[in-house]
Every structure is written in C-alpha cells, then in structure tokens.
Amino acid sequence: MAAPVASADEQLLLDQAPHLTRLGRRLQESTGELVGVLGPALRRAAADAVGAAEQLTWEALEHLLTSTK
Numbered sequence: 001m002a003a004p005v006a007s008a009d010e011q012l013l014l015d016q017a018p019h020l021t022r023l024g025r026r027l028q029e030s031t032g033e034l035v036g037v038l039g040p041a042l043r044r045a046a047a048d049a050v051g052a053a054e055q056l057t058w059e060a061l062e063h064l065l066t067s068t069k
Helices: 002-011 020-031 035-049 058-067
Strands: none
Touching (some): 002 020, 002 035, 020 035
16 A cells, blocks of 8 residues: 555645655555545545645545545
8 A cells, every 4th residue: 555655645736745655554544455445535635635725634534534434
C-alpha cells in the first residue's frame, strides 16, 4: 500500500503538501489494505480540501473511510 499512497501524495494538486506517507499505517489499517477503498477516499478528501485549507488531514480522511465501510 506504500506505493499507492506515495503516488497519491505526489499527484494531489493542493497548496499544502499532504504528506500522506506519514499516514501510511493508519490508512492501511483503515482500508484493510484495499486500494479500491483508498483511491476514492483520497479523491473525495482532496476535493473537499480545495477552496478550504487545501490540506488533507487525518480527521477528514478517517471520516470518509469510516463512512464508506
């Protein structure tokens, strides 16, 4: 799961770098290592961040991951 997280970290076009790799273990545990769950959650969190703080937070990701289970 480290490769998809690192790739997403590079591709997100937010003003503040999200540094998702620091959240790797939490993301892995929360998604059950399912990339199909991770991708949509990251896209939604990034879309929500645009126009706001433009920063992904663990709280925003956790909310999206737990609401999609």
